[in-house]
Amino acid sequence: MTFGVATAYASEGEIAVHLAPSVLGYVGGLPITSTMMATWLSMLILITLAVVVRRRLSVVPGKLQSIFELLVGGLYQYVEETLESKKLAARYFPILITIFLFLLAMNWTGLLPGVASIGFWQSHGESQHLVPLFYPPATDLNLPLAFAFVAMFVIEMAGITALGFFKYGSKFINFSSPLNFVVGIIELISEIGRTISFSFRLFGNIFAGKTLLTVAIFFVPWILPVPLMAYELFVGFIQAAVFAFLTLTFLKLAVASPH
Template identity: 40%
Template sequence: MSKTWLYALGAIVALVLIVAIRIYFPFAVAPIKVAAEPLPGLVIPIPGFPIPITNSLLTTWLTMLILILLALWVRSGLQSVPNRKQNAAEMLVEGFSGLAEGIAGPKWAPTFFPIAMTIFLFVLLSNWLDLLTPILAAVGIQEQGEIIPILRSPSTDLNFTVGLALISVVLTQYYGMRAHGWIRYWGRFIKIGWVGNLIAVLTGKRKGNPGAVIAMGLIDTFMGLIELISEIAKILSFSFRLFGNIFAGEVVLLVIPFLLSFLVPLIFMGLETFVGLIQAFIFAVLTLAFMSLAVASHGAEHEAH
């Protein structure tokens, strides 16, 4: 019997097994909830700062553990002539490092690369854990007639996504300030340089129409404020983009099996794999792009004026 037929037979057997399991063990599925559920009775008792261990927090730790174990595994066999696993790891790291260099330039790339790479790996793995949702949603603790899943993809917890977005935006500001000095950097948002101009015009040191100076200055200030708001809005768009995509994917993966149990969910799983990859990539690349904008383009803009 050829290999193809063997695979086909395996697939058919798996399908029959799924059908049988669905018929004989109709399992309950946890209700869809936006907020991550704390696991009952599990709290890290820091006085004044109790941390309830939610299912997504547990999964975050699991994700970290997997990533660190993978890193250790790759590191254990590091040699000058690479084997297969080292090749894969090197391709990933080198590809991302090249991307960082392309976006941020050779000066800042070594600084930004580890941040973006960590974001990418962390988000990617937690996105892909989301593919297990149909199983994870059924494995849980029964509490007051409701199932609380033990594991839940971190990307479907706003704490995780907002935390990452905060890190990304705060680090962007930090590097912007480090590159330009904090007075010059914040001058990008709070534009009141026109006041000095106005005083010069009013005292007659410079010619000009005071009304026009005030009008242009107010527009300038307003633009600066808009930039400040867009900076803050980045946190929202970063976190809700990731959360929305992955949470919607989870909802789809949970709902589709109720409509059509066989094969169709597989298509959506493929879609979700792609979405998870793209979202992780976008999170990392946008972080890189914003950081390099903060350190570079602002200065160039000033020189151009």
């Protein structure tokens, strides 16, 4: 295994696209993937940023503080308006904004130079291929799945705590009339479908973006990737926002009384 960069790899005349994440090694049975490394990198960046903001917090805000004030304050107000409850907003706001900020940090970390291009050469028989040290985290389905599980867990728990187990359950399993029974079953299926749509929407967008960039860089390494990169920045932001926004919307639906 030798250290290398992916441009050399690309010049050999092949593009490798894998759905599964590359494994760098194992720690106590846990595979350390390049997407996991990038997740940790983005966590480091985000935590550092948060600590810096916290340290410099003052009544008269600086530029960085203004951005975070606008983000945190604005989103809090939006959540409060949507949920129409101060109590619910205070309870679920941290989860919603963490979904947004963490996903945004990961999507943008995935676009940093060196991510996906710096790694180790691994030989598979005749051919050699690069195992990147970092790779955009959302291109690994495990991450969108984990987020989807968190979101669905929070949504179901919100429904149960707001309405009680049986009243919330009556949204899905209802014997009051044949029509309500069918509607309930459809609701149940769509509830499960949400987990899949949640995870595949994020995975698909980021994976497609990364693949598009890889292909573009392979064929036209100059200039062309720049607007694509800008577009991927936008997609990374939008996907993080959409994930958080949908969680908020489903949360709102879950805490509403069944009619």
